[in-house]
Amino acid sequence: MSVSLGAYVEDLYSLTMKALNKIIANTPIANPIPIRTFISRTKEKVLNIQWRNPRFQLIKAARVISNDNKIACLEFNRTTVLSNKGDIIAVPNDDYMPRRIALFGYWDRELSIFLASGISRNSALLDLGAHCGLIALQTYNLSFVSKIYAVEPKESNLIALRRNFKKLGKGCDSTIIEAAVTEKNSESGYLYTERGATMNSSINSNLPGLNAKGNSEIELEEIKTIKETALCKNFLAWIGNSDIALKSDLQGMDVIILSRFSDIFWSKVRIGSIEICSVSYASVIEINLLIMHLKRFQKIFLDTKLTKEISFSELSEFYLSKTNKAVNIFFIKK
Numbered sequence: 103m104s105v106s107l108g109a110y111v112e113d114l115y116s117l118t119m120k121a122l123n124k125i126i127a128n129t130p131i132a133n134p135i136p137i138r139t140f141i142s143r144t145k146e147k148v149l150n151i152q153w154r155n156p157r158f159q160l161i162k163a164a165r166v167i168s169n170d171n172k173i174a175c176l177e178f179n180r181t182t183v184l185s186n187k188g189d190i191i192a193v194p195n196d197d198y199m200p201r202r203i204a205l206f207g208y209w210d211r212e213l214s215i216f217l218a219s220g221i222s223r224n225s226a227l228l229d230l231g232a233h234c235g236l237i238a239l240q241t242y243n244l245s246f247v248s249k250i251y252a253v254e255p256k257e258s259n260l261i262a263l264r265r266n267f268k269k270l271g272k273g274c275d276s277t278i279i280e281a282a283v284t285e286k287n288s289e290s291g292y293l294y295t296e297r298g299a300t301m302n303s304s305i306n307s308n309l310p311g312l313n314a315k316g317n318s319e320i321e322l323e324e325i326k327t328i329k330e331t332a333l334c335k336n337f338l339a340w341i342g343n344s345d346i347a348l349k350s351d352l353q354g355m356d357v358i359i360l361s362r363f364s365d366i367f368w369s370k371v372r373i374g375s376i377e378i379c380s381v382s383y384a385s386v387i388e389i390n391l392l393i394m395h396l397k398r399f400q401k402i403f404l405d406t407k408l409t410k411e412i413s414f415s416e417l418s419e420f421y422l423s424k425t426n427k428a429v430n431i432f433f434i435k436k
Contacts, residue, residue, distance in 0.1 A: 163207030182207030214240035220373025234262035348374035
């Protein structure tokens with residue numbers, strides 16, 4: 103398959119930005135000599151010019167057509183894995199996410215390509231932590247998955263998610279669960295979000311270091327919750343005989359929630375991606391339970407190409423290191 107000029111330019115731009123970011127990462131920001139911060143200041147100015155004035159963007163896949171306090175709407179200028187030319191996509195209104203989509207036209211394309219590779223006509227996609235639905239929408243465009251079950255608690259994300267799911271065809275049966283998955287017996291909880299951020303929200307009081315009353319940088323949002331056992335049961339009843347494509351990004355809660363999903367659920371999982379976090383509140387029992395479920399796949403990997411294998415013992419060591427680092431793992435039944 104030939105590579106389009108647009109895709110080539112995107113890749114070249116991505117490589118250039120990676121190199122520039124590496125240089126900037128090693129450039130002192132707080133330095134009495136202004137020339138030492140020239141690169142970082144110039145990069146910030148260029149990005150702001152591109153974002154605030156879309157006609158000046160060097161590479162443009164979409165333009166902002168409306169911007170309110172919660173969501174930004176982008177109209178696409180060309181067809182990408184996320185949307186057709188002329189379509190409108192809604193995303194939470196921060197500086198980073200709309201800017202990146204406007205420039206490149208997609209969001210985490212590699213993950214969607216990976217999930218689509220394991221989806222058949224009899225598959226259901228379970229998107230835990232669906233955010234605004236871009237991964238699910240891209241996966242649908244690549245595979246025409248017939249069932250999508252999205253779980254998301256944050257209101258600004260849900261506004262965009264509902265709008266984006268209207269683009270799913272009539273042949274796709276979709277359900278949105280407007281709640282956070284928790285191990286607790288409760289009908290509501292609080293979402294702790296760093297002020298001004300949309301990409302790092304987390305549910306419940308288990309997270310270390312967050313004291314909502316004493317930290318002015320944390321915003322609280324009261325949300326609905328659903329217990330993990332009830333979610334698993336409801337989802338299995340909804341999909342019937344379908345197999346499962348799993349995408350889980352629960353902001354560190356993945357090991358706790360997924361370890362408690364039933365054996366029946368895991369026997370149906372055909373392909374999946376999970377964010378794994380070396381957090382301090384996951385118990386050894388929960389870690390071992392999740393690893394036991396993952397052993398159904400024989401091998402797990404750290405990349406979508408399935409070339410960087412991580413052993414189950416290494417996975418256990420990562421969880422128990424409690425360094426608060428996070429990576430994604432990928433697995434598929436052959």
